[in-house]
Amino acid sequence: xxxxxxxxxxxxxxxxxxxxxxxxxxxxxxxxxxxxxxxxxxxxxxxxxxxxxxxxxxxxxxxxxxxxxxxxxxxxxxxxxxxxxxxxxxxxxxxxxxxxxxxxxxxxxxxxxxxxxxxxxxxxxxxxxxxxxxxxxxxxxxxxxxxxxxxxxxxxxxxxxxxxxxxxxxxxxxxxxxxxxxxxxxxxxxxxxxx
Amino acid sequence: xxxxxxxxxxxxxxxxxxxxxxxxxxxxxxxxxxxxxxxxxxxxxxxxxxxxxxxxxxxxxxxxxxxxxxxxxxxxxxxxxxxxxxxxxxxxxxxxxxxxxxxxxxxxxxxxxxxxxxxxxxxxxxxxxxxxxxxxxxxxxxxxxxxxxxxxxxxxxxxxxxxxxxxxxxxxxxxxxxxxxxxxxxxxxxxxxxx
DNA sequence: AGACGATAAGACACAAACCGTCTCAGTGTC
DNA sequence: GACACTGAGACGGTTTGTGTCTTATCGTCT
Numbered sequence: 001x002x003x004x005x006x007x008x009x010x011x012x013x014x015x016x017x018x019x020x021x022x023x024x025x026x027x028x029x030x031x032x033x034x035x036x037x038x039x040x041x042x043x044x045x046x047x048x049x050x051x052x053x054x055x056x057x058x059x060x061x062x063x064x065x066x067x068x069x070x071x072x073x074x075x076x077x078x079x080x081x082x083x084x085x086x087x088x089x090x091x092x093x094x095x096x097x098x099x100x101x102x103x104x105x106x107x108x109x110x111x112x113x114x115x116x117x118x119x120x121x122x123x124x125x126x127x128x129x130x131x132x133x134x135x136x137x138x139x140x141x142x143x144x145x146x147x148x149x150x151x152x153x154x155x156x157x158x159x160x161x162x163x164x165x166x167x168x169x170x171x172x173x174x175x176x177x178x179x180x181x182x183x184x185x186x187x188x189x190x191x192x193x194x195x
Numbered sequence: 196x197x198x199x200x201x202x203x204x205x206x207x208x209x210x211x212x213x214x215x216x217x218x219x220x221x222x223x224x225x226x227x228x229x230x231x232x233x234x235x236x237x238x239x240x241x242x243x244x245x246x247x248x249x250x251x252x253x254x255x256x257x258x259x260x261x262x263x264x265x266x267x268x269x270x271x272x273x274x275x276x277x278x279x280x281x282x283x284x285x286x287x288x289x290x291x292x293x294x295x296x297x298x299x300x301x302x303x304x305x306x307x308x309x310x311x312x313x314x315x316x317x318x319x320x321x322x323x324x325x326x327x328x329x330x331x332x333x334x335x336x337x338x339x340x341x342x343x344x345x346x347x348x349x350x351x352x353x354x355x356x357x358x359x360x361x362x363x364x365x366x367x368x369x370x371x372x373x374x375x376x377x378x379x380x381x382x383x384x385x386x387x388x389x390x
Numbered sequence: 391a392g393a394c395g396a397t398a399a400g401a402c403a404c405a406a407a408c409c410g411t412c413t414c415a416g417t418g419t420c
Numbered sequence: 421g422a423c424a425c426t427g428a429g430a431c432g433g434t435t436t437g438t439g440t441c442t443t444a445t446c447g448t449c450t
Binding site: 391392393394395396397398399400401402403404405406407408409410411412413414415416417418419420 | 421422423424425426427428429430431432433434435436437438439440441442443444445446447448449450
């Protein structure tokens with residue numbers, strides 16, 4: 001997981017993740033994390049001034065960065081805008097479903113975790129999605145259009161991940177493509193018409 | 196797991212078990228258990244005077260009873276003393292390996308759990324083993340001999356469960372039989388000679 | 391109806407755990 | 421030697437948990 005030589009901050013964040021899975025979000029203490037990361041409590045407060053909240057916040061940011069880094073890497077060879085977007089949604093859905101940490105969090109602290117995926121966390125998720133994916137989309141779309149489509153697709157991906165539908169499986173490429181195509185042509189041509 | 200109509204004590208013990216798995220032995224509070232079992236905290240203290248320790252103790256006892264009840268049921272058709280003992284060891288090993296709760300406890304609170312399987316808990320385990328299995332063994336052996344052989348087999352079973360050996364698999368009937376037969380004939384005939 | 395036992399709810403005092411901040415001493419680096 | 425970083429741990433304040441107790445509310449039995 002985290003070798004002793006690794007960056008101290010990385011070690012602490014890894015330990016935080018492990019402790020969350022083991023004790024649950026409500027039950028972790030800074031001391032648990034200090035022991036698990038082999039770092040003194042004082043050091044944690046020095047690294048993350050503000051304590052637990054800041055620490056968890058930093059973990060969430062790191063997870064998001066990791067998530068989108070992997071995602072970008074998985075869709076880099078796309079040949080068209082439709083292809084890019086469909087593959088992104090599919091890959092994101094698969095990543096979400098394969099995320100053990102997220103699964104544990106959803107099971108053990110549904111309230112807080114859901115909030116991070118819906119109410120509170122969504123603006124940031126969309127910010128990250130844009131930061132990582134807009135550069136790819138802007139090969140085909142202007143800045144504003146790229147932002148808009150990433151925004152809506154992010155929301156759809158989250159919704160269908162949290163509450164799967166009988167009629168679509170966004171983790172399946174053909175199903176996702178069939179489902180998204182109308183939306184995409186609508187969104188993409190609409191812009192072309194109105195401009 | 197535990198239907199609302201079930202005996203209140205059963206509900207509380209079930210909830211204790213669930214909470215242990217979820218939060219870990221160190222992190223459970225009586226309040227957690229009260230909420231999980233749909234019972235007020237006062238009632239728990241009334242049912243288990245002495246609090247948390249007594250409650251956990253009661254859970255361990257129930258688990259042991261359950262374990263040996265299943266075990267006895269699994270070996271009831273034995274045709275000889277060797278058969279009975281080998282099958283008991285094999286069944287016990289398989290039960291231990293299949294026990295999810297035990298696995299979680301061993302992973303999350305190794306110290307306390309191991310102590311219950313070695314230092315502190317062994318006398319009781321052997322007491323229970325005798326209470327449940329001696330009646331079966333005494334079809335073939337006198338009281339003292341039955342106690343002695345159950346004692347040593349219980350210890351062997353625990354040891355090989357905790358630290359599996361490359362040369363024997365007590366969860367496998369043929370392997371276990373080959374391994375145990377010398378012991379058993381030794382123990383059983385030794386008694387016959389010296390008496 | 392009235393008596394009874396069991397329960398939920400919650401107040402209470404005490405103890406323990408946790409938090410966040412701080413100091414200080416040790417360690418390695420420039 | 422100056423410097424930055426760290427571990428250890430003390431601190432005051434707050435929260436959380438414990439175990440006991442009281443009160444009100446049930447359902448049950450007679």
